[in-house]
Amino acid sequence: MNYKFNSSVASLQPSAIREILKMTSKPGIISFSAGNPSADAFPSSEIADIASDILRSDPIAALQYSITEGYPPLIEYLKEYMKGKNALSEDDSVVVTSGAQQVMALASKALCDSGDTVVCEDPSFIGSLNSFRAHGGRLRGVDMQPDGMNMETLEDILKSDKRVKFIYTIPNFQNPTGITMSYEKRRRIYELACKYDVIILEDNPYGDIRFEGEDIPPIKSLDTEGRVIYAGSFSKVVSPGMRVGFGVANKELMAKMVVCKQVEDVHTNILSQMIIHRYVTEYDFAGHLSRIREIYRHKAGLMMELADKYLCPDITYNKVQGGLFIWATLPDDVDMTDFCLKLVKNSVAVVPGNAFSVEDNAPSQSFRMNYSTESDENITKGMEIIGETFKACRKL
Amino acid sequence: MNYKFNSSVASLQPSAIREILKMTSKPGIISFSAGNPSADAFPSSEIADIASDILRSDPIAALQYSITEGYPPLIEYLKEYMKGKNALSEDDSVVVTSGAQQVMALASKALCDSGDTVVCEDPSFIGSLNSFRAHGGRLRGVDMQPDGMNMETLEDILKSDKRVKFIYTIPNFQNPTGITMSYEKRRRIYELACKYDVIILEDNPYGDIRFEGEDIPPIKSLDTEGRVIYAGSFSKVVSPGMRVGFGVANKELMAKMVVCKQVEDVHTNILSQMIIHRYVTEYDFAGHLSRIREIYRHKAGLMMELADKYLCPDITYNKVQGGLFIWATLPDDVDMTDFCLKLVKNSVAVVPGNAFSVEDNAPSQSFRMNYSTESDENITKGMEIIGETFKACRKL
Incomplete structure (x- = not known):
């Protein structure tokens, strides 16, 4: 039969990153394209102990239906x-x-x-952008500056577009650019949200893996009007496969989101909620965080050192103080897509920058590199290959 | 601030059952209102062994990101x-x-x-109805007969309504009525779907817990045109808290559903997928199914025996051959809502029939009773109380 799809969904394509990941799953490839936490960063044996204990001492609670809002002790935490x-x-x-x-x-x-309208940073995390699109949102992008969104562009959009529902931002170590929004801009974005009566969706998956510099208060800490929805995650600090995150928002707004969750998946896997609760309250979670920050500090440092050696000054990149990604930009005379394809042929995978663009097919000279997945040896080898591939592209 | 919600979501209320469950969580209440599998029916110690083994032998696979489609060995199964x-x-x-x-x-x-338009059985499972509503679907209900949907009403709707996208049915032990659709009607509904070019969404959570009579082939087995989406679940046969179900549909349609899933939750909890795969392939899953069918045969039999004793002939009910529910109907001179409220006061919870109605506030004389959750002793006590409460209502 000929299927007739929902009009917002009909044009939606599988995430470009996901397709690249498929292409790069061939053995021997050095993957800088993933967003996976380091395999060294999972508290595997603690999780094994906790799971075993819960399933022996309290199996029914872990296996029976639970409530949509979540496991109450985890909510309290x-x-x-x-x-x-x-x-x-x-x-x-x-x-x-x-x-x-x-x-x-x-x-x-x-x-x-x-x-x-959903206003978002441009470029931004493709998974979120596609979610907004799938729910009928029309995206409008705001260019990025070293201290976060360009507030003038943002206000121009808010002033002229009466259908803005919310502004989406990843204020810490933004995916893909690695940029952190300054405190001044956090205050400003909140002021603008109040002035133009819109909501802010603050997505903070990387905030707890800052390995340099000082924490900056979340936009949610400025929220006196119930205007900020905060999204947090255990994916980068405990395990992404467990699929446990959380949202914080005004009760009235959250009640509506809970009704929506109820018709999506009834509730989140309860065993995983119980495991995470036990892990973060009864084990040395603070010590674990220090340990993974150290891993990422080391790996990011290594990749930046090698970028200085093999890529600069022709390829530029943003220095990072946390998160999982480095955003690098090619000079104008090198074709980015061509460069990324040549890299794959040379067994290194990065994500082409236009995968994160708000407008499909927008030109981009940038690419995203992840430093958390590969071994030090492969990071070294991969960065050298990127340097060589760049030189080869230039010669042509 | 004043929130402006999505127009389909704005009017959506938390499920009535869920609210009743809250009311009935007070200690001492006999709950016939849940849809929970029996606590005796979980293979708890096997799951504990498997979880422990996976998290010690292959922790990274169980904790890292996975693919949206699901754990490949489980898909093969x-x-x-x-x-x-x-x-x-x-x-x-x-x-x-x-x-x-x-x-x-x-x-x-x-x-x-x-x-x-989404065409559905009336009454039907509130969780599904609310999901269709939340996604903008307008519901049209088809009255139920002892062998399933009234096919004449169905054809009248299909003939007159050009916006029907799919027909939703629970063909086995329907929730809430317990009715099973005959093979003749399964052929007929498929013929009608072809004739009027619509899709069938066949929801079969209870099919594997038939404890009397013969299995009837699923509508999906008749599907030569890619018109049937089949939904299955491990909730009733392994564990609902693990939140693992599955969908089967034509590749093109499923590819679009996968894109939608990707923007909802990326993928399903991978540890649970691995546990279920190991359990159903390496343990005695067939023996486990026999054992839980025996539990439900016994409990359903007990409840029906007590219904014959305490409720009939004034209160009528549908005999069941599987599933989790008995659907009972009061005579017209007793107010159903009043009766259900009196029952709660007498410490027995059932679900008022109008909670499953397609039209809000449609009149109903029925109520749903679950037999899988309570002990034999409480089933006996609860049915006696229902009989007494009915007599008391009649006297007034």
Whole structure:
């Protein structure tokens, strides 16, 4: 039969990154294209102990239906966590989600009618952008500066577009650019959200893996009007395969997101919620965080050192203080797509920058490199290959 | 701030059952209102062994990101399972979902534009109905007969309504009525779907817990045109808390559903997928199914015996051969809502029938009773209380 799809979904394509990941799963390839945490960064044996204990001492609680909002002790932990950031008001509630991705889906489902505008950083995380698109959102991108979104572009959009529902931002170690929004801009974006009566969706999957510099308070800590939806995740600090994230927002807004979650997946896997709760409250989670920050500090440092050696000054990149990614930019005389394809042929995978563009087919000279997945040896080898491939492209 | 919600979501309320469950969580209440599998029916110690083994021998695979389609060995198992029912064509693909609920969400998201029609049994499972509503579907109900949907009403709707996207049915032990669709009607519904060029969404969470009578082939086994989306679940046969279900549909349609899943939750909890795969392939899953069918045969038999004793002939009910529910109907002179409220006061919870109605506030004289959750002793006590409460209502 001829299928007739939902109009927002019909044009939606599988994420470009995902397709590249498929292409790069062939053996022997050095993958800088993933967003995976380092395999060294999982507290595997602790999780094994906890899972075993829960399933022997309290199996029914871990296997039976549970409530949509999430495992109550984990919610209590998350409330304390948010209070520790001064980012929980009395009118807020916390909900456990199936990964932070589900916060984006629930926020757009609860708020957007078809054709409503979602303002986002350009470039930004493709998974979120596609979620907004799938829920009928029309994207408008804001160019990035070294301290975050360009606030003038943002205000121009807010001033002229009356259908803006929310502004989407990843303020810490943004994916893909690695940029962190300054405190001044966090205050400004909140002011603008109040002035133009829109919501901010603050996505913070990487905030806890800062390995240099000082933490900057989340936008949610400035929120006195119930205007900020905060999305957090255990994917980068415990395990992504467990699919446990959380959302924090005003009670009224969150109640609607919970109704939406109920019709999506009833509740998040309860065993994983119980495991994470036990791990973060009864084990040395702070020590684990220090350890993974050290891993990422080392790997990011290594990749930047090699970028200085093999890529600069022709290829430029943003120095990073956390997160998982380095964003590099080619000079104008080298074709980016061609360069990325040649890299794959030379057994190194990066993600072409236009995979993160708000407009399809927007030109980009940049590419994203991940430093968390590969061994030091492969990072060294891969960066050398990138340098050589660049030289070869230039000669042609 | 004043939130402006998506127009389909704005009017959506939390499921009535869920609210009743909250009310009935007070200690001492006998709950016939849940849809939970019996706590005796979980293979807890096997799951504990498997989880422990996976997390010690292959932790990274269980904790790292995985692919959206699902754990490949589980998909292979599910393909064989569907082939065993003659219900997998070469053009079909199988995807693992976060519970069968997610199949309903993905199907409606992929197919429905706001205002499209979803035809469903009336009454039907509230979680699915709310999922269709949340995705903009307009519901049209078909009255139920002892052998399933009234096919004349169905054809009248298909003939007159040009916006029907799909027909939703639970052909085995329907929730809430317990009715099983005859083979003749399964052939007829498929013929009508072809004639009027619509899709069938066949939801089969209870098919594997038939404890009397003969299996009837799924509608999917008749599907030569890629018109049937099949939804299956491990919730009733292994564990609902693990949130693992699956969808089967034509490749082209499923590819779109996978894109939708990617932006919802990236993939289903991978540890649970691995546990279920190991359990159903390496342990005595067939023996486990026999054992839980025996549990439900016994509990359903007990409840029906007590219904004959305490409720009949004034209160009528549908005999069941599987599933988890008995659907009972009061005589017209007793107010159903009043009766259900009195029952709660007398410490027995059932679900008022109008919670499953397609039209809000449609009148109903029925109520749903679950027999899988409570002990034999409580089933006996609860049925006696229902009989007494009915007599008391009648006297007033």
